[in-house]
Every structure is written in structure tokens, then in C-alpha cells.
Amino acid sequence: xxxxxxxxIVNVPLAERAGLEWILDESFEGWxxxxxxxxxxxxxxxxxxxxxxxxxxLVMLKTLESNVGYVYYIAVARAHRNKGIAKLLLEDALRHxxxxxxxxAFASVEEDNEPSEALFAxxxxxxxxxxxxxxxxxxxxxxxxxxxxxxVPGEVLLYKTIT
Numbered sequence: 001x002x003x004x005x006x007x008x009i010v011n012v013p014l015a016e017r018a019g020l021e022w023i024l025d026e027s028f029e030g031w032x033x034x035x036x037x038x039x040x041x042x043x044x045x046x047x048x049x050x051x052x053x054x055x056x057x058l059v060m061l062k063t064l065e066s067n068v069g070y071v072y073y074i075a076v077a078r079a080h081r082n083k084g085i086a087k088l089l090l091e092d093a094l095r096h097x098x099x100x101x102x103x104x105a106f107a108s109v110e111e112d113n114e115p116s117e118a119l120f121a122x123x124x125x126x127x128x129x130x131x132x133x134x135x136x137x138x139x140x141x142x143x144x145x146x147x148x149x150x151x152v153p154g155e156v157l158l159y160k161t162i163t
Contacts, residue, residue, distance in 0.1 A: 007056065007085060009092040012046040020048060020058050027075035035150065036060075036073050043072055047092055049085050056080040059089040061096060064106065064145050069097040069162075071107040072149075074119070090123050098162050105162055106145075108155040117156070125158040133157070 012020065017040050024036045039060055040046060049057040057076035064070050071093050076085045097105050107125060109116040134142040151157055 007049040007051045007088060009047050009049055009089065012048045012055075012058070014041075017041065017046055020046070020055055023055065023058055023075050023077050024073075026078045028073075031152075036075070039072050045096065047089065047096065049076075049080075049089055051080070057085045057089055059093050061093055062148065063100070063102070064148055065141075067101060067103040068145070069093075069100070069102040069105045070149050071105060071120075074116075086119055087122065090119060094123060094160075094162060102162055105160045106149060107158045108149060108151045109158065111154055111156045117158070120158045120160075123160065125160040128157050128159040130157070133159075 020040060021037055024033060024040065028036050040058075043060045043062055045061040047059050047061070048055045055077075057074070057080060059074045060072035062070045062072055071090070074086050074089050074093075076089075094105065105125075106128075107120055109120065130142060130146065133145065137145065149157075
């Protein structure tokens, strides 16, 4: 059995999220580490991959609008990378969004983070832009969505229609 096959994805209640910070410490640095820890404490949904009763990865999810979701962060413990855990977490996130009635999902990645962009592309995400999103939602709504997503310079925005 592979790690991916043995992992179980569970919701993590607010009171238990601090126990996941070590995964963020292994995954991010600087501004991203600080922001990911703050997001962990406040985001609506945190789902964790559990293997042998221990967390090995997590994904943070937020509703932008009634039918639009955002994947904030996917992080996997260093010892469990490149074993399909991030893909498992992303697949679960998309199922969560679909079950919640969401029709679209966004994510952002650093523009030079090819492995992360490839992960999202494997699930049908494509690059989009502020201009493209504005055509659909209008400038003010798009600005508000970008504010909530915290898209910063040097990141690319990714988009997927959920079927």
C-alpha cells in the first residue's frame, strides 16, 4: 500500500489546528510562513491527510462567494513529499467544494513554483488574470476577491470550473 492509499483526509477543528504548524514550518518561509500560520488560525476549513494517526499534510479552504472557493495553501511534511499526498489533498478539496455547491475554484502559486502549478494543472486549473476575472465579476468584486485571496506580486492566479 502506498502512502497515498493509506492516508485518510479529515476536517481539523479550530482547537486542533496548532498541531499542524510544524508542517507549515517545513513548507514555507518568510512572508508565506507568517501568512500561512495566520490563515491556519482563521480559515473556514482545514483538511489534513492522516497516516498512522499522524498528520502528514494539510489544505486550507475558503469560500470567496456563495459558489466560488479558494485553495489557500497545500502543505506536505518533508518526509512525505513526492508521494501523491498533495494531489490527494487537492482532489479532496475539489470534492469538498463540489459538495458545498461551488461552481468555480481559484488558487495562486508563486510564478516560479513549477511543481505547485503542475499539481493544480493536473486537476484542470489554468492560469487566469485580474483582467479575465474582472470581465466575469466586474472590477469591484474582483478587487474584493483578490483582497480575500491575498494574491501578491510574483504569484499567478489559477482557475478551474467545478463540474
